[in-house]
Amino acid sequence: MGSFIGHILPGTLFLLVGVWHIWSCVVRYVSNPMSFRVRVWCPVLGFGGRLKYLELYLIVIGSFLDLCVELLIATRLEFFVHGVLNSVYMNNFEHSGMLIMFFIFGVISLLSEKTSCLPLPEGALCLIAATAFCAEYLLFYFHSTTHMGLEGYYHLILVLLISLCVLSTVAGALFPTSFPVDLCSGIAITLQGLWFYQTAFTLYGPMMPTGCRLKGDFILCHLMNHQVRGELLANFQLFANVFGVLVAVVASYGFAASRFGHPDLRRLHAAED
Structure with missing residues (x-):
């Protein structure tokens, strides 16, 4: 079972990175489409x-701070009970493992860019990032916390969005000059961040569907109809998020093309037509 803050913190990190990735990808492409490279x-x-x-x-800093919350504050440093890993905080331990992977990716990328001791090509960094997303995917797919009912449906959608992050990041290593692949990666990360927010406000905030409520560590719906209505609401929320992101991407592309568009951009489009 999660919490409002437990979804808002990682959601903010993914949302900031995703939005920046979309904008940077669009600007780099319209500025010089012939020399575009996936980053x-x-x-x-x-x-x-x-x-x-x-x-x-x-x-690096965001994942480290979130790691401290999950591993040090939430567990109250009660890692072991009678010499055995404390099963009460298994959920926090799993989240910590995911955050460590993103922390490692950030540190390796900094070492690769700022020092000469670990010079890695962009494709290798893409695969390391994909590994971090794979760890996140496995965490939510094989979670020790049993996500049932409406909560399970929201986490199923989250797993699907994470899988898009994995696929688009791996594709970035395979197709290093593809603008659609790089843009898809930014969109997938943004949608993941938005869905963390959506889950926080719906399951642990003021947007709880009618007939359902948070009781202890579970989301309970009085009738099956209430749960089905909540799942249909989740489908609509996902559609709204996807639609909003796509509109924002098209608007940002148009704005960037008008401000930073390279002459080759129009010639390239004309050649494709």
Whole structure:
């Protein structure tokens, strides 16, 4: 069972990274489509280079802080009971494992970019990021916490969105010059962040479907009709999130093309037509 804060914190991290990835991907493509390359992380240009690695620092610091919440604060440091791993906090231990993977990805990327001791190509970094998403996928698919009913339906949708992150990140290593692949990766990460928010506000906030309520560690619906209505509401929420993200992507592409569009962009589109 999760909590409102437990979904908002990772949701914020994924949402910030995803939105930035979409915008950076679009700007890089419209600025010079012929030299476009997939990037698993996107540097912040300008400001004298002081913010170049902002995304990686956000991943490292954000995952570390969330790790501290899950592993140190939530467990009250009660890791073992009578020499055995404390099963009460197994949920927190699993979340910690996922966060460690993203922390490792951020650290490795920083070492690869800022030092000469670990020079890795972009494709290798894509595969490391895909490994972190795979760990997240396995966590939610084989969760020790039994997600049943309406809660299980929301987490099933989350697992599907995570699988899109895995596939798009692996595709980035296989097709390093593909704009659609890079854009799909940013969209998948953004949708995952939005769905964390949606889950927090629906299951642990003010948007609980009629006939369902949070009782202890479970979401209980009085009748099966109430649960079905809640699942249909989840489908509509997913559609609204996807529609909103796609509208935002099209709008950002149009704006970036009008401000930063390269002459080759129109010629490339004309050649494709």
